[in-house]
Amino acid sequence: MGDRIEDVTVVGGGDSGLLTALALKRMNPGLDVSVVDDFGQAVPQVGKSTFLAIQQILHDSLGIDEQSFVEAVKPVWKASVFFRDWCGCDPFHYPFDQSKKFPNPEERDTNEAFYFYYTELHDSENHQSKCEELVAQGKSPWYFSPREGGARKYDSVAYHLNTERFNDFLRDLCLDRGVSLVDDEIVTVDVADDRIKRLRSRNRAYEADLYVDATGFSRVLRAEQRDDFREFDLPLDAALNARSEIDLADVVPATVIDTGEAGWFWQIDTYDNRDRGYVYASDYRSEAEAREEFVAHCEGIDADDVVKYEFDSGYHERAWVENCVAVGNAEGFVEPLQSTGLTANAKASVTLATLLSGHGRVADDAVRERYNAWVRETWESIYDFISVHYAYADGDTEFWEDARSIELSPRTELLIEEFDRNGFDAHVGPTMHNPEIDEPLFFQPLDFYALVHHMGATSAFYESHDFEIDDETRRAVERNYGSIREDVADHYDHREFYHGALGQH
Secondary structure, eight states: OOEEOOEEEEEOOSHHHHHHHHHHHHHOTTOEEEEEEOTTSOOOOOOEEOOTTHHIIIIIISOOOHHHHHHHHOOEEEOEEEEEESTTOOOEEEETTGGGGSOOTTSTTHHHHHHHIIIIITTOTTSOOHHHHHHHHTOOSEEEETTTTEEEEOOSOEEEEOHHHHHHHHHHHHHHTTOEEEEOOOOEEEEETTEEEEEEOSSOEEOOSEEEEOOGGGOTTTTTOGGGEEEOSOOOOEEEEEEEEOOGGGOOSEEEEEEOSSEEEEEEEOSSEEEEEEEEOTTTSOHHHHHHHHHHHSTTOOGGGOEEEEOOOEEESOSEETTEEEOGGGTEEOOSTTOOHHHHHHHHHHHHHHHHHHTTTEEOHHHHHHHHHHHHHHHHHHHHHHHHHHHTOOOOSHHHHHHTTOOOOHHHHHHHHHHHHHTTOTTSOGGGTOTTSOOOSSSOHHHHHHHHHHTTOOOHHHHTSOOOOOHHHHHHHHHHHHHHHHHHHHHBOHHHIIIIITOOO
């Protein structure tokens, strides 16, 4: 038997809680949704970087008007993760249009294009995708086309978000859409037989059919349910963060990554700030040592402005237990590399809301398990992709030497074997050899292959055969990438868009 859900109380008014409330209300208009939080507390200042799916989630699934969003939040469009220095590798991108660097599998002689990429194109500054060119030239994805009727956008991009403006926008949107925002602080959770009976603040009690824990790593509602927590084999557990002012002309439309002694540094440029961070492993670096290294690495930050955050890497294998669903960092987190947190959490909110809508808001064991299975596969898929960054990292400190022994999943091991055996042919995947292993959910085989090749992995298929690249193919490639470079140079501009297209000042 399942109970029909009529009202939901979300505890936690950060982006995960607000996005969950918006998704539940949009897909289930008759649902009574409230968000309870101490809204007087400051929003965490850590810059919010996202990956590709965020635009579809915000503007399609949640129906958020793009122009209103841009006017209020002033995002920077992110075209790639740029590994400026990853353990001594040559600089490389993980662009959001990575797949467009590979041929259509239905074209003829595709192996020649794959081999060309393998031997020459993958690390060439003269053969870049449009996303890579946007980063290289410091442009936004917007262009002006009188023929098409004004401003148009290259869609293979994500966002850098200012947390305060983003959170304020989501709060206003919640109120506009009938979500109640309750300024209060939950201090007691009454639980019986794994079900929440009620929540209590100092002044009142809250009862609902479904409770959502969006309280971050404090996990206020799920604090007693850590027995199902799956820890990832990642040593990083702390981050330092600071911001400095930046001129729009200096914005880099990519998340920039550099290697540290016991972790890695990020740079996330927003409309008016450069957000800098150092993700490190506290077993290898004291906080004082990490702070010293961080300040030395970053120009323009004051040591007194550095803030420390701590996190654990893993997830609840049962995100939804009885009448309580954990979302956001309360449910799980891998680590900040590849900026998966906000986007994956937003997608989880949409998945939860859609499941309820498609089942008449009846929450039975089958619905809960379907959602839990999706969440598990999401986090495992993200972990698989993150783990190969460390397995192939060639750093020479104790941290990086130990990081290379990270435990890879059977799926990841098979993907690496397939790259060695078949090169970039993504049609030959691990499920062909082992149907018990699922395809990756968020990052596809070509993403893995391109990443490990950038970090030095080779393929026996290409190394053991004498392939050649004919002159006609070379000329066609030069024309293609030359036209991309010229198009970005001639038609795309960061500042003109902000100050012109949407009336930003």
